[in-house]
Amino acid sequence: MQFFSYKDNELHVENMAIEKLAQQYGTPMYVYSMNSLIEKVKAYQQAFADVKHTIFYAQKANENINILKLMASLGCGADIVSGGELFLALKAGIPANRIVYASVGKTDAEIEQALNAGICAFNVESPQELEVINEMAIKMDKQAPVAIRINPNIDIHGHPYISTGKSMNKFGIDYDDSLALIRHAANLDGIKIVGIHSHIGSQILNVEYFAAAAQKFLQMVRSLQKSGIKVEHVDMGGGLGVNYKSIIPEYAEDSLVIPTPVDLAKKVKHVLKPLDCEIYFEPGRSIVGEAGALITKVLYRKETNVKKFIVVDAGMSDLIRPSLYQAYHQIVPLQKIEGDLEKVDVVGPICETGDFLAQNRNMPEVQRGDFLAVMTAGAYGFSLANNYNARPRPVEVWVDGDKAEIIRERENVERFLE
Numbered sequence: 001m002q003f004f005s006y007k008d009n010e011l012h013v014e015n016m017a018i019e020k021l022a023q024q025y026g027t028p029m030y031v032y033s034m035n036s037l038i039e040k041v042k043a044y045q046q047a048f049a050d051v052k053h054t055i056f057y058a059q060k061a062n063e064n065i066n067i068l069k070l071m072a073s074l075g076c077g078a079d080i081v082s083g084g085e086l087f088l089a090l091k092a093g094i095p096a097n098r099i100v101y102a103s104v105g106k107t108d109a110e111i112e113q114a115l116n117a118g119i120c121a122f123n124v125e126s127p128q129e130l131e132v133i134n135e136m137a138i139k140m141d142k143q144a145p146v147a148i149r150i151n152p153n154i155d156i157h158g159h160p161y162i163s164t165g166k167s168m169n170k171f172g173i174d175y176d177d178s179l180a181l182i183r184h185a186a187n188l189d190g191i192k193i194v195g196i197h198s199h200i201g202s203q204i205l206n207v208e209y210f211a212a213a214a215q216k217f218l219q220m221v222r223s224l225q226k227s228g229i230k231v232e233h234v235d236m237g238g239g240l241g242v243n244y245k246s247i248i249p250e251y252a253e254d255s256l257v258i259p260t261p262v263d264l265a266k267k268v269k270h271v272l273k274p275l276d277c278e279i280y281f282e283p284g285r286s287i288v289g290e291a292g293a294l295i296t297k298v299l300y301r302k303e304t305n306v307k308k309f310i311v312v313d314a315g316m317s318d319l320i321r322p323s324l325y326q327a328y329h330q331i332v333p334l335q336k337i338e339g340d341l342e343k344v345d346v347v348g349p350i351c352e353t354g355d356f357l358a359q360n361r362n363m364p365e366v367q368r369g370d371f372l373a374v375m376t377a378g379a380y381g382f383s384l385a386n387n388y389n390a391r392p393r394p395v396e397v398w399v400d401g402d403k404a405e406i407i408r409e410r411e412n413v414e415r416f417l418e
Contacts, residue, residue, distance in 0.1 A: 003033035004247055004293060004375065009336040011248070011373055013293070015402040019334045022295050022371050026410065028314035028394040029295045030382050035400065036291035037067065041074045044283060047261035051273055056100050058238050058284025059085055061379040064396055066407040067288065068092030077120065079238070079282035083110035086117060096120070100235065100280065102149070102199070104129075111136050121147045123197040123235065125172055130185055137190030146185060147195035147235055150178045152216040154200045154209055172198065175216060179223055186229050193229060195280070196220055199237025202285060207259045207267045210236065214271040221275050234272055235280035240264060242289040244328050247375045251332045253362055261286075285379040292378020294319050294394070295334070296357075298370045299349070308344040310366060315348020316355040317388045319374060319381050323354045331357060334371040337364035346372070350389055382408075390416055 004013055011018050013033050021031055044055050056077040059068060063085060069092045071078070077098030078089040089099055096117040104125040106114075111133055114122065124130050124146050137144040151172030173181060178196075185191045198213055217234045224231055240259060246252035272279055296314035303309070321327040331346055342365055346358040357374055366372065385393045392411035397404055 001035075001039060003036040003039075003291065004373070006248070006250060006336055011332065011334045011336075013399045016399045016404055018293075018295060018373060019371055021397055021399075021404055022297070022334065024404075025395050025397055025406065027295050027297045027371065028318045030292055030377065030394050030396045031295055032067070032288075032292045032378055032396070032398040032407075034070070034291075034398050037070060037288060038074065040283075040287040040291065041071070041076060044261045044281060044287075045075070047265040048269065048279065048281070051269055051279055053279040053281065054098065054233075056098070056280060056282045057287060058282045059089060060383060061284030062288045062292070062381070062383050063088055064382065064407055065092055066398065068094065071287075079284070083107070083113050086110070086114060086119070090117065100147070100197075100282070102197075102282075108132070108136065112140070115140055115142050115144060119145070121145045121194050121197075121233075121235075123147050123149045124185075125149050127173070127181055130181065130188075130191065134185075134188045134190035142190070143192045144190055145194045146191050147197040147233070148173060148178055148182050148185065148193070149197045149199075150175055150216070150220065152198055152200065152213050154212050154216075175220075179220065182224060182229065183227055193231070195231055195233035195235055195277070196224075197235035197237065197280075199282065200239060202239045203241045204239045205241040205256060205259060207240075207263050210239075210264055211267040211271070214268040218271055218275065221277065231275075231277055233278040233280050234275065235282065236268065238282040238284055238286070240283060240286040242286055242376055242379070244289075244376045245330055247290060247330055248332045248373075250336065251330065251364070253330075287379075289376050289379035292376075292381060294374040294377040294381055296372050296374065298366050298368055298372065300368060308342060310344050310346045310363070310372075312346060312348060312357065312372060314357065314374070314394070315350040315391075316352065317350055317386050317391045318348070318394055319357065319377055320384050320386070321377075321380055322357050322359075323352075324384075329357065329377060330375040331361065331363065332373050332375065333364055333366055334373060337366065339365060341365075350391075387411075387416065 056079040081103040149172040246255040296312040300311040395410035396408040
């Protein structure tokens with residue numbers, strides 16, 4: 001279903017006109033479709049319904065407490081990467097035994113916090129981390145559930161900042177070294193080996209990369225079984241890509257074929273099912289990315305002898321992905337505009353040349369006071385937002401049909417004094 005669309009030339013989220021929300025709550029504003037979130041989770045659950053599986057929402061993508069509570073209500077666990085995320089997941093009602101903990105840099109305090117909580121698994125990223133967890137678990141008279149994170153050396157050919165499954169990346173343990181480490185871990189008093197884990201990267205648009213990772217898992221689990229080591233689960237991580245270019249077809253410059261959870265399932269289920277292990281997935285972007293948009297207001301038009309600029313009230317402090325990753329987000333007007341397109345840079349108010357939302361973009365001719373929607377901003381939008389230039393973070397609103405609700409108030413500048 002299309003959750004963002006033009007109706008009578010006015011952009012809606014579900015059945016709500018977005019400009020009405022912008023007038024009511026102000027801009028910059030993040031707006032989310034609740035039913036898009038629900039549909040995305042159910043798509044994963046249905047695709048893997050015939051095998052034992054658990055969906056762990058990768059909450060770093062967007063950890064608004066209301067979204068986390070929704071994930072909990074849909075039966076999702078949480079994939080976390082910090083003690084703060086563990087705190088939020090538990091507050092949202094996600095049971096500790098449905099929480100997996102990644103991160104190459106877990107502190108002693110965070111490990112202790114997770115051991116006391118009774119999480120499902122530590123995704124261990126290095127031999128030294130394994131030893132630290134073992135020592136702490138013994139001191140606490142506990143046994144830590146551990147899944148060794150394997151680096152399968154698979155190149156997804158994406159942006160280098162979101163590639164995590166190559167030998168040159170900081171994540172995981174080299175595939176060739178991991179078997180010996182798992183065998184060693186199985187003999188540690190404070191460790192219980194419960195699984196193996198991998199996450200090869202993000203915004204993956206070719207499910208063959210997941211198929212290659214599944215084959216590596218198959219080989220690894222078979223070798224462990226021969227050694228008498230039982231593995232309860234295999235964790236495929238996340239990384240399925242989303243549509244950044246053509247959510248709104250009326251203004252699409254380009255389009256991509258976006259794989260679905262069904263496409264993923266077809267590639268990995270038949271490989272992993274014979275292992276008789278539960279399959280874990282950690283989707284984040286593919287659940288929340290397309291469900292959100294950043295709404296911004298045009299402040300000024302500006303033109304030099306070589307460039308046209310559209311200056312808006314949202315910038316890199318609100319959505320850093322274009323500046324950080326050179327990421328493309330489709331940008332469309334809330335009121336459909338007919339006529340020729342013009343090539344512009346959409347830039348924000350931040351005092352940095354790198355503050356832009358789009359460069360050399362063909363767009364309709366917008367004017368001061370018009371509103372724009374930066375699409376597919378639900379993932380790594382607000383979660384990477386910051387207060388640079390002493391700018392309050394935006395308000396967050398979600399929509400269910402024709403009802404809207406603030407799920408995070410706009411920050412007050414008084415908090416800068418805290």
